Amino acid sequence: MEEQDDKLIERFYLNDLSEAELAAFHRRMAEDEAFWEAVQLHVDAMEAIRLEGIAMLRKRLTDKGRELDTDMHLPANSWLWWTLGLAAIVIGAWALWNWMRPETPSPPVPMIENGDFAPSLGPDTLPAQTPLIKQTEPVKKTPNHQQVFAAWFKPYKDPSLEPSRRGGATQSPSERFQQLYWDGEYRAALAAFDSLGVSAKNNDNLVFLKANCLLTIGNANAAEALLNNLRDNNRSRFGNQVDWYLALSHLQASHVKEAEALLLRIAADKGSARRSDATRLLRELN
Amino acid sequence: MHSPRLHNDDVITAIRSGQMRAVEDLYTQYRADFFRWGRRRFDANKQDLEDAWQDAVIAFYTQVMSGKLNSLRYEARVWLFSVGYKRLLNHRRKIKRVLWKDEIDEALRHGAYWLDFQENQGQLEKKENLHKAMKTMSGQCREMLMQRYFMEKSIEEIQQEWELNSANTTSATLSRCLKRLKDLIKTVQTAVIS
Numbered sequence: 491m492e493e494q495d496d497k498l499i500e501r502f503y504l505n506d507l508s509e510a511e512l513a514a515f516h517r518r519m520a521e522d523e524a525f526w527e528a529v530q531l532h533v534d535a536m537e538a539i540r541l542e543g544i545a546m547l548r549k550r551l552t553d554k555g556r557e558l559d560t561d562m563h564l565p566a567n568s569w570l571w572w573t574l575g576l577a578a579i580v581i582g583a584w585a586l587w588n589w590m591r592p593e594t595p596s597p598p599v600p601m602i603e604n605g606d607f608a609p610s611l612g613p614d615t616l617p618a619q620t621p622l623i624k625q626t627e628p629v630k631k632t633p634n635h636q637q638v639f640a641a642w643f644k645p646y647k648d649p650s651l652e653p654s655r656r657g658g659a660t661q662s663p664s665e666r667f668q669q670l671y672w673d674g675e676y677r678a679a680l681a682a683f684d685s686l687g688v689s690a691k692n693n694d695n696l697v698f699l700k701a702n703c704l705l706t707i708g709n710a711n712a713a714e715a716l717l718n719n720l721r722d723n724n725r726s727r728f729g730n731q732v733d734w735y736l737a738l739s740h741l742q743a744s745h746v747k748e749a750e751a752l753l754l755r756i757a758a759d760k761g762s763a764r765r766s767d768a769t770r771l772l773r774e775l776n
Numbered sequence: 777m778h779s780p781r782l783h784n785d786d787v788i789t790a791i792r793s794g795q796m797r798a799v800e801d802l803y804t805q806y807r808a809d810f811f812r813w814g815r816r817r818f819d820a821n822k823q824d825l826e827d828a829w830q831d832a833v834i835a836f837y838t839q840v841m842s843g844k845l846n847s848l849r850y851e852a853r854v855w856l857f858s859v860g861y862k863r864l865l866n867h868r869r870k871i872k873r874v875l876w877k878d879e880i881d882e883a884l885r886h887g888a889y890w891l892d893f894q895e896n897q898g899q900l901e902k903k904e905n906l907h908k909a910m911k912t913m914s915g916q917c918r919e920m921l922m923q924r925y926f927m928e929k930s931i932e933e934i935q936q937e938w939e940l941n942s943a944n945t946t947s948a949t950l951s952r953c954l955k956r957l958k959d960l961i962k963t964v965q966t967a968v969i970s
Contacts, residue, residue, distance in 0.1 A: 496951070535957045536925060538906035542918065543926030544834055545907075550796070551803050551830045558804060662939070687937055688796050688927065689919045 495525065499532045546692065553719070560711035638774055639742045642767070645676070645702040646731055664690045668699070676703040694726035701735060710742035734764040737771075750775060784848045791840045794927055803833045806853050810860055818864050825864075832860035841928060909960040917953035924950055 501507055502515055519526050653669045661669060663686050670679035680703045683696065690696055697716055704713035717736040720726050733756050740749035753775075756768035790798035807829055814825045836856060839845035848855055910918060920938065923929045929937075935946040 493951075496955075531958050531961060534902075534906060534961050535954060538910045538957060538961060539921050539925045540838070541903060541906055542910045543922045544838070546922065546926075547796075547799065547834055547837060548830055550800065551833060552826075554800050554803060555807070555826060555830075558807065662936070684797070689923065689937065691796075692919075 492528075495528055496532070499529055502529070503532060503536060546688070550688075550691070553715070556715045557712050560715065633775055635741050635744055635746060635775075638771070639738060642771055643705060643738050643742070645671075645674075645706055646698070646728065646735065647672070651699075663687065664693070664696060667696065671699050671703065676706040679703050680707070694720055694723055695728060698726050698728045698732065698735075701739070705735065705739055705742060708742070710739050713739040714743055714745075730761075730763045733762070734767065737768070741775075746775070784852050787852055788840050788846065788848075791837060794929055794933070796927070799833060799837050802836065802852060802856070803829070806856060809853070810857060813857065814860065814864060817861075820864055828860040828863040829856075831863045832856040835859050841926075905964045906961065909957060909964045912960050913953070913957060917949075917956060920950055921953050921957065 498507075498511075498515065502512070507515060519529060651668065651672055653665060653672055663682065667679055667682040667686060667690075670676075670682050680700065683691070683700050683703070686696070698720055701713045701716040701720070704710070704716070714736065717732055717739055720729075720732050721736060726732060733752055737749045737752040737756065740746070740752065750772065753768040753772045756762045756764050757772060759765060762768070787798055787802055810829050810832075811822070811825050814820055814828065818824070820828075833856065836845070836852070836859070845855075913921075916938070920934060923934050923937070924931075931943045931946050931950075934940075934950070935943055938946070940946045940949065
């Protein structure tokens with residue numbers, strides 16, 4: 491009886507009742523209090539689902555907004571970076587050349603009427619080798635964080651991730667994503683992730699793999715945002731790896747202080763799978 | 777990086793067919809424009825604008841899914857801006873200028889898209905209770921119920937996504953989940969009353 495009522499209420503909610511059924515439904519609502527309560531409960535359940543759906547949608551839009559804001563801080567074209575870098579190298583080389591070239595005798599400087607205080611502008615006042623001497627002074631070598639990142643970063647893989655190939659069977663979208671990830675096709679994997687269903691996109695295990703793909707293609711800021719979320723959610727089965735990859739994403743994004751702080755925490759955590767890695771990486775950074 | 781511009785009917789059709797990507801595209805397409813427009817009119821910070829913009833996009837989605845929005849008199853941008861505008865007004869932000877006049881004002885003057893964002897205390901408490909009940913559910917039940925009743929996916933689509941044996945198994949699982957949710961709501965409501 492209860493099951494039949496539930497079906498009837500669901501059909502009412504979906505506007506699926508005929509006119510006669512609808513009239514009977516309203517009559518029963520007016521006369522049968524238990525039935526009225528069951529209808530109200532159904533309405534409440536639908537509202538709970540709607541609210542949860544809205545919260546899920548809002549989270550998704552917030553993530554998208556963060557991604558957009560991150561992209562906005564990067565120049566739209568990588569050629570701009572190259573041009574700026576090249577210009578900086580040319581200017582630096584020119585300045586160095588000017589600084590180091592042997593001084594040629596200057597033309598006679600016209601005397602300025604300044605009594606006995608006219609400064610001597612001749613070339614002999616400074617020892618010619620001074621810049622070279624300065625250059626040979628020991629300088630503390632600062633690590634190149636991108637190189638350190640490249641040396642340490644490997645997209646996460648473990649045997650559980652290996653996709654089971656099922657003959658000619660069609661792959662589901664999430665299997666396709668995992669297959670591409672496993673095959674090292676990271677850009678294609680990212681495109682495949684975009685076409686996943688909502689629940690798969692909210693699956694923290696898949697999001698962890700997406701973050702790895704982003705790190706591989708150099709999108710550290712987006713990876714940072716995803717890994718931070720994973721850390722907050724604490725639902726991923728790769729939970730014991732999240733901090734390590736988050737530290738690496740900080741490093742790739744040149745957020746060195748954050749990276750060091752997180753690495754210190756990993757190094758201090760006796761249960762962490764990445765404890766010794768974190769210790770060694772910290773040593774390299776300092 | 778930019779998504780292709782969607783036409784009004786396309787976006788409504790895409791959302792109806794369950795393409796959540798269309799909602800994201802809509803959100804992305806006019807976001808920066810809305811922020812610029814909102815900053816000119818309101819003394820609002822970025823978070824206010826973000827909230828208003830998200831509310832507008834979510835309202836668009838829910839109106840389309842509920843069948844209340846089948847076609848648009850103006851383009852989707854105007855609909856979204858009008859709803860975002862109303863949302864900002866509700867937060868009693870000081871309006872910098874009221875002399876602005878554009879297509880959004882025109883749409884608002886004609887009474888279009890005047891959604892109500894106000895909520896009273898009773899509604900907020902009820903919302904909180906429903907949220908509590910929903911959070912107590914298992915992850916799978918919660919997701920499946922959302923797919924069925926919020927995104928309006930078919931039983932077959934859900935069966936495929938969750939790799940369930942048959943449509944019957946999927947229906948039975950959904951019924952069990954819905955029953956569980958109702959039981960939880962009853963429990964939460966009883967706890968509040970007693």
